[in-house]
Amino acid sequence: MLRIYRLFALMSLITLALFLLSLWKDSNREWKKYQDEYRNLLIAKAKDADQRRAAENVGYEFAQVSVAEGARVDRCIMCHRAVEDPRFVDAPQPLRAHPKIPSHPFERFGCTGCHGGDGSATEVQAAHQGIQKKEGAVLPDGRIVYLTEREEPLLPGNLVQASCGSCHLTEDPGKIGAPVLSRGKTLFQEKGCIGCHRVGRIGGKVGPELTFAGEKRSDPEWLLKHFRDPESLVPDSAMPSYKNLGEEELQALTAFVLSLREVPFTLIASAPLQPQTVVALTPPPVPREAHWEAPRNENLRPNPVPASAESVANGKKLYGKYCAGCHGESGKGDGPGAPKDLKPEPANFADPRMMAHEREGGLYWKITRGRGLMPGWEATIPQKDRWDLVNFLRTLPPKVQMPPGMMEQPHGAMGGEKEPAGHMEESRPGGH
Amino acid sequence: MAKLTENRFWRSLFRRPLPDSDLDRMLTMFSNFFLHILPAKVHRHSLKPGATWGLGVISFVLFLVLIVTGVLLMFFYVPSVERAYRDMKDLKYVVSYGVILRNMHRWAAHGMVAAVFLHMVRVFFTGSYKPPREFNWVLGILLWGITLLLSFTGYLLPWDQLAYWAITVGTSIASYPPWIGEKIRVLLLGGNIVGESALLRFYVLHVVFLPMVLMVLAAVHFWRVRKDGGIARPIALALHPVAGGGPTSAEATARFVPGPLKTYTLVELVRGTSPQVGIQAPEEEVPSWPHLTMRLLIVFELVLVVLTAVSFLFDAPLLEQANPVRPDNPAKAPWYFLGIQELVSYSALVGGVLVPAIALLGLMSIPYMDRDRSDQGIWFGSPAGKRAAWISFLLTVLVIPALLFLDSRFGVRQVAPGAPQFFTDLLNPASVLTTLMAVSSFLTWRATRSRRLGAMVLFTAFVSAYLVFTVIGTYFRGPNWVWVWPWQ
Numbered sequence: 001m002l003r004i005y006r007l008f009a010l011m012s013l014i015t016l017a018l019f020l021l022s023l024w025k026d027s028n029r030e031w032k033k034y035q036d037e038y039r040n041l042l043i044a045k046a047k048d049a050d051q052r053r054a055a056e057n058v059g060y061e062f063a064q065v066s067v068a069e070g071a072r073v074d075r076c077i078m079c080h081r082a083v084e085d086p087r088f089v090d091a092p093q094p095l096r097a098h099p100k101i102p103s104h105p106f107e108r109f110g111c112t113g114c115h116g117g118d119g120s121a122t123e124v125q126a127a128h129q130g131i132q133k134k135e136g137a138v139l140p141d142g143r144i145v146y147l148t149e150r151e152e153p154l155l156p157g158n159l160v161q162a163s164c165g166s167c168h169l170t171e172d173p174g175k176i177g178a179p180v181l182s183r184g185k186t187l188f189q190e191k192g193c194i195g196c197h198r199v200g201r202i203g204g205k206v207g208p209e210l211t212f213a214g215e216k217r218s219d220p221e222w223l224l225k226h227f228r229d230p231e232s233l234v235p236d237s238a239m240p241s242y243k244n245l246g247e248e249e250l251q252a253l254t255a256f257v258l259s260l261r262e263v264p265f266t267l268i269a270s271a272p273l274q275p276q277t278v279v280a281l282t283p284p285p286v287p288r289e290a291h292w293e294a295p296r297n298e299n300l301r302p303n304p305v306p307a308s309a310e311s312v313a314n315g316k317k318l319y320g321k322y323c324a325g326c327h328g329e330s331g332k333g334d335g336p337g338a339p340k341d342l343k344p345e346p347a348n349f350a351d352p353r354m355m356a357h358e359r360e361g362g363l364y365w366k367i368t369r370g371r372g373l374m375p376g377w378e379a380t381i382p383q384k385d386r387w388d389l390v391n392f393l394r395t396l397p398p399k400v401q402m403p404p405g406m407m408e409q410p411h412g413a414m415g416g417e418k419e420p421a422g423h424m425e426e427s428r429p430g431g432h
Numbered sequence: 433m434a435k436l437t438e439n440r441f442w443r444s445l446f447r448r449p450l451p452d453s454d455l456d457r458m459l460t461m462f463s464n465f466f467l468h469i470l471p472a473k474v475h476r477h478s479l480k481p482g483a484t485w486g487l488g489v490i491s492f493v494l495f496l497v498l499i500v501t502g503v504l505l506m507f508f509y510v511p512s513v514e515r516a517y518r519d520m521k522d523l524k525y526v527v528s529y530g531v532i533l534r535n536m537h538r539w540a541a542h543g544m545v546a547a548v549f550l551h552m553v554r555v556f557f558t559g560s561y562k563p564p565r566e567f568n569w570v571l572g573i574l575l576w577g578i579t580l581l582l583s584f585t586g587y588l589l590p591w592d593q594l595a596y597w598a599i600t601v602g603t604s605i606a607s608y609p610p611w612i613g614e615k616i617r618v619l620l621l622g623g624n625i626v627g628e629s630a631l632l633r634f635y636v637l638h639v640v641f642l643p644m645v646l647m648v649l650a651a652v653h654f655w656r657v658r659k660d661g662g663i664a665r666p667i668a669l670a671l672h673p674v675a676g677g678g679p680t681s682a683e684a685t686a687r688f689v690p691g692p693l694k695t696y697t698l699v700e701l702v703r704g705t706s707p708q709v710g711i712q713a714p715e716e717e718v719p720s721w722p723h724l725t726m727r728l729l730i731v732f733e734l735v736l737v738v739l740t741a742v743s744f745l746f747d748a749p750l751l752e753q754a755n756p757v758r759p760d761n762p763a764k765a766p767w768y769f770l771g772i773q774e775l776v777s778y779s780a781l782v783g784g785v786l787v788p789a790i791a792l793l794g795l796m797s798i799p800y801m802d803r804d805r806s807d808q809g810i811w812f813g814s815p816a817g818k819r820a821a822w823i824s825f826l827l828t829v830l831v832i833p834a835l836l837f838l839d840s841r842f843g844v845r846q847v848a849p850g851a852p853q854f855f856t857d858l859l860n861p862a863s864v865l866t867t868l869m870a871v872s873s874f875l876t877w878r879a880t881r882s883r884r885l886g887a888m889v890l891f892t893a894f895v896s897a898y899l900v901f902t903v904i905g906t907y908f909r910g911p912n913w914v915w916v917w918p919w920q
Contacts, residue, residue, distance in 0.1 A: 004726045011733040018740045025744065026529050062526070071514075075525065120521040131752045133593070136761050136911030144910050144920060151752040300757060 074119035165259030184256030214261035294362035301361030315392025535743035560664035596754035608784035770905030
């Protein structure tokens with residue numbers, strides 16, 4: 001026989017072996033191990049022959065909870081088979097039964113809505129640890145740092161209470177069974193965090209805004225480490241270390257910061273919602289006519305033009321030309337051009353409360369579109385000039401420091417900014 | 433067995449019985465639709481592994497794997513912003529064989545980009561582009577471009593951070609040509625940012641349009657190889673037998689040279705009584721079945737084995753879901769465009785437009801300038817050619833770091849930070865290197881009177897520079913595209 005036939009036969013055998021190996025590898029899924037454990041435990045717990053026979057017949061099963069019309073699927077129950085079985089209250093994880101939470105049934109809320117983690121994963125590491133992401137940065141002195149952080153990991157232990165706060169905005173966390181979150185909220189007020197950080201409409205500008213901090217940083221380990229040693233994670237951070245606080249207090253603060261998030265569409269439970277939840281999600285009353293809100297994705301559009309001196313100067317020039325007529329030379333909304341009792345009246349850019357609430361993307365959108373007697377300037381003022389205007393407007397309100405402890409409703413500002421849940425997925429902010 | 437084969441249906445399916453002589457095998461090769469893309473007889477030189485390293489076949493096999501895995505993946509993928517990323521997760525965690533399918537598709541795609549490039553390098557260094565194969569070389573360059581586009585359009589589909597920012601960077605490179613650049617970008621993306629319409633466009637290009645174009649061009653490419661007499665081989669081989677390689681002498685002596693069974697003429701089209709292609713040297717030819725067919729099957733299996741093994745060991749990357757407001761730092765294009773991204777970091781106009789355009793035009797024009805067939809089919813043509821290639825390679829590898837160092841110390845941006853963009857465009861590592869390459873190639877040609885050597889210097893420098901810049905872009909560039917070491 002030709003040498004080449006022998007080589008072909010050998011290669012065919014190797015190909016076949018690899019093919020069989022791939023069949024085996026695909027069938028050898030991690031969750032089957034836990035379903036085996038579940039079956040064995042069921043057999044051990046059987047009280048009579050019938051139950052035993054039934055337990056022995058339990059096979060491998062693919063299972064998931066589909067939430068919010070399938071926008072989120074939680075496959076946690078692939079391994080956590082016994083979450084609803086009272087016989088398993090003392091079983092070791094992953095087979096322990098879940099305590100009942102009033103009016104939060106699994107089939108409507110799923111698991112990750114409260115616990116975090118990646119519900120679509122069927123492997124422990126991926127489901128619990130989320131995705132590790134690495135972000136590089138160059139410091140002003142030229143050093144290069146890489147910061148790692150996990151995206152949506154599981155919220156361990158009491159940190160799960162953060163999720164209570166994400167939905168139950170207006171309720172006292174202490175009264176809905178979230179004592180750790182309640183403690184965190186109190187600490188946040190007591191420690192004067194608001195002096196530097198803005199939450200909703202209120203707070204200082206020294207540190208980054210925290211209104212959606214839980215969305216930006218979903219990794220509790222990152223937040224804990226950051227409280228203890230901010231500079232190790234954010235180089236040149238001006239934030240003082242809070243390692244003098246006890247472990248419990250840091251956990252509580254972390255829980256509170258994690259709760260500061262817009263409830264993503266996919267985390268909302270399937271309909272119908274309970275009446276009290278509906279109340280909680282209803283925006284706090286904001287006088288609509290006084291309040292002009294840009295769409296959420298416009299609000300989040302980042303300003304591509306740095307607020308350099310030239311930019312502000314150009315903005316000032318343009319302001320004098322196009323805006324000062326109605327909004328006034330100093331931006332107080334008192335220009336001679338506007339009709340006497342114009343409703344809504346021209347905005348007062350010198351009002352620090354109003355301006356603290358405005359995002360740059362929103363200001364840009366309003367300049368672009370206009371409303372009522374205010375014209376849209378899209379066709380008149382080029383894009384870059386409109387951003388210059390935004391940069392100038394930012395300089396108008398006098399710099400004031402909000403006194404600590406003024407935060408009666410940390411999510412107050414969110415109400416107005418919220419769009420109906422269904423729109424959130426669609427609004428993909430652009431502009432980069 | 434006899435019952436199975438001796439009936440009307442079987443005979444209608446296979447017109448000839450399983451052949452048991454060389455003549456029968458050749459007739460089967462000739463009359464079978466799938467086999468007749470191969471010649472009935474093949475030159476022994478073409479069977480030597482070192483003649484081609486099987487790179488064209490490997491590219492083709494990878495393409496077949498990509499079609500099969502790609503069609504299977506299409507059953508589990510919806511190209512929408514809402515679904516795409518979740519479908520990736522489902523492929524990983526739910527779909528049977530989803531992980532291995534996706535891994536094989538991903539690695540085969542990267543493998544094909546590499547194999548096609550290496551195939552081009554092989555064809556150049558063995559001088560296989562010379563007349564009458566000039567246009568097939570051009571087709572090859574086009575096929576390389578289509579391969580890159582196929583890979584690039586597929587890159588977006590997982591809709592994770594890696595995909596999103598790689599495509600954002602890649603399409604912004606496409607926007608650098610003056611006047612039309614921005615229009616190209618908008619045409620590609622269906623908008624100003626990578627969004628739903630971009631995903632749909634990339635998907636349709638990836639699964640329908642580009643594969644179709646590739647198949648048509650590849651068919652012409654293969655057909656021309658056959659019409660030009662198979663793999664290019666040294667002209668001298670018509671006179672001297674092949675030393676080593678190919679089937680053993682015992683197998684070769686067993687060959688049979690058939691006369692035509694039936695003679696016919698293609699009046700006014702072909703001279704003689706049988707259409708012939710290329711140089712005819714029947715003394716050194718052996719039947720394609722089994723010598724060529726078995727080798728093809730072995731290469732096919734070898735590719736499958738390596739690909740499956742790689743797919744077992746390494747999972748295709750999947751980062752967190754695409755987030756348009758949170759750019760990766762550094763955001764990098766797919767690896768085969770990182771060389772261009774590196775050039776773009778010196779000057780968008782030169783690196784993103786001029787150099788790639790000059791390189792592509794230069795590549796395509798090689799066979800029209802170097803037409804001397806005397807050294808075709810011989811690696812590097814001659815010892816002098818080999819020496820020229822080595823020198824060109826070493827010089828390029830040394831000159832690029834030197835240029836980068838000079839640029840970081842005495843570049844336009846360092847010496848005169850306020851200088852207009854024009855001066856940066858004029859004087860930067862990319863423009864200086866291109867000029868050096870052109871000048872040294874020209875000087876080699878003038879000094880040696882050999883166009884082949886000039887082309888050798890230019891092509892080697894191009895391939896080396898492509899590789900060096902790709903390595904720099906991949907391993908030596910960190911956040912804000914500053915220089916980093918791979919271990920940093």
